[in-house]
Amino acid sequence: xxxxxxxxxxxxxxxxxxxxxxxxxxxxxxxxxxxxxxxxxxxxxxxxxxxxxxxxxxxxxxxxxxxxxxxxxxxxxxxxxxxxxxxxxxxxxxxxxxxxxxxxxxxxxxxxxxxxxxxxxxxxxxxxxxxxxxxxxxxxxxxxxxxxxxxxxxxxxxxxxxxxxxxxxxxxxxxxxxxxxxxxxxxxxxxxxxxxxxxxxxxxxxxxxxxxxxxxxxxxxxxxxxxxxxxxxxxxxxxxxxxxxxxxxxxxxxxxxxxxxxxxxxxxxxxxxxxxxxxxxxxxxxxxxxxxxxxxxxxxxxxxxxxxxxxxxxxxxxxxxxxxxxxxxxxxxxxxxxxxxxxxxxxxxxxxxxxxxxxxxxxxxxxxxxxxxxxxxxxxxxxxxxxx
Ligand SMILES: *Cc1c(COP(=O)(O)O)cnc(C)c1O
Numbered sequence: 175x176x177x178x179x180x181x182x183x184x185x186x187x188x189x190x191x192x193x194x195x196x197x198x199x200x201x202x203x204x205x206x207x208x209x210x211x212x213x214x215x216x217x218x219x220x221x222x223x224x225x226x227x228x229x230x231x232x233x234x235x236x237x238x239x240x241x242x243x244x245x246x247x248x249x250x251x252x253x254x255x256x257x258x259x260x261x262x263x264x265x266x267x268x269x270x271x272x273x274x275x276x277x278x279x280x281x282x283x284x285x286x287x288x289x290x291x292x293x294x295x296x297x298x299x300x301x302x303x304x305x306x307x308x309x310x311x312x313x314x315x316x317x318x319x320x321x322x323x324x325x326x327x328x329x330x331x332x333x334x335x336x337x338x339x340x341x342x343x344x345x346x347x348x349x350x351x352x353x354x355x356x357x358x359x360x361x362x363x364x365x366x367x368x369x370x371x372x373x374x375x376x377x378x379x380x381x382x383x384x385x386x387x388x389x390x391x392x393x394x395x396x397x398x399x400x401x402x403x404x405x406x407x408x409x410x411x412x413x414x415x416x417x418x419x420x421x422x423x424x425x426x427x428x429x430x431x432x433x434x435x436x437x438x439x440x441x442x443x444x445x446x447x448x449x450x451x452x453x454x455x456x457x458x459x460x461x462x463x464x465x466x467x468x469x470x471x472x473x474x475x476x477x478x479x480x481x482x483x484x485x486x487x488x489x490x491x492x493x494x495x496x497x498x499x500x501x502x503x504x505x506x507x508x509x510x511x512x513x514x515x516x517x518x519x520x521x522x523x524x525x526x527x528x529x530x531x532x533x534x535x536x537x538x539x540x541x542x543x544x545x546x547x548x549x550x551x552x553x554x555x556x557x558x559x560x561x562x
Contacts, residue, residue: 188215
């Protein structure tokens, strides 16, 4: 169905930070399938785990215990500081649906509102679409499920005004991804924690894009040192195999009873075997540290590039703001990079009309980042209005 514009490239193979299309052209992947392939393409440990599991056991349903999902839940719980429980889903939107249902069950009747921020992105199902603070995306699908409210991003006073007795939870990204790569100030996140504590409201972080090392910590909210009640994740968890997870503190998770929520596929053996391999490699490679270091390097190189007016983000989730003199050319530049019009072919994404999002593999090399920055510099220098 025409839910995406017609694609111009068909990819047939990937290895590390490289992709190849059906005509044999090579690309440098600086997008990772939207922050998904954080270990690069065709990672051998993930490939081996999938191949072995596909010959051992694919699916039996969640009526039975299986090998990998308990191990994955324990690892995630450890990365989040312990004391929690995990529900597995198949995507980010589904992980957030679980969080929203958990918040409603926790708050009880009449205390069911989920407050989220304008400019946020939480998914495309009807409930997560309403949690998504982008009213233009809502219009065609009204009426949306009731019980969502939006506040100004990073404005503690507006949040406080909106926390009445009907609110069960606050749902936030620590860095808004789809909204343009906007990091929340750490003081804001600490204030949100205090406001929620005073009122017995759950603080839920949507770490679907920012989690699992991407932002230079295991989870982006950890930069602020706040302890969340609920954390959702998905994108990088399977390195391309669909799997999502909703973690909650045990006292919160315990409000769910058998029958309250369920999934046929969530946490099934194939996806869980991939997630287990991903987390093992991520820990062995210390990907948060690698993302922090590589992110600093990439940010410096980008900031020194003519045509770039600013770089925002954390770790290896970066938004590259283009010089206003060039106009709203992010999509054009991304098209030029993909076609290799001025150098190497590079995969990136126009996250706003004037900003390009970069989210390379967390194992990206300095040479690969240099190559991407050179291609971007050449593409920007070729724009009408470019200085020098
Ligand atoms: C991508 C994303 C989602 C939705 O994930 P899907 O797997 O596409 O459903 C939700 N929240 C955030 C922050 C995301 O970046």
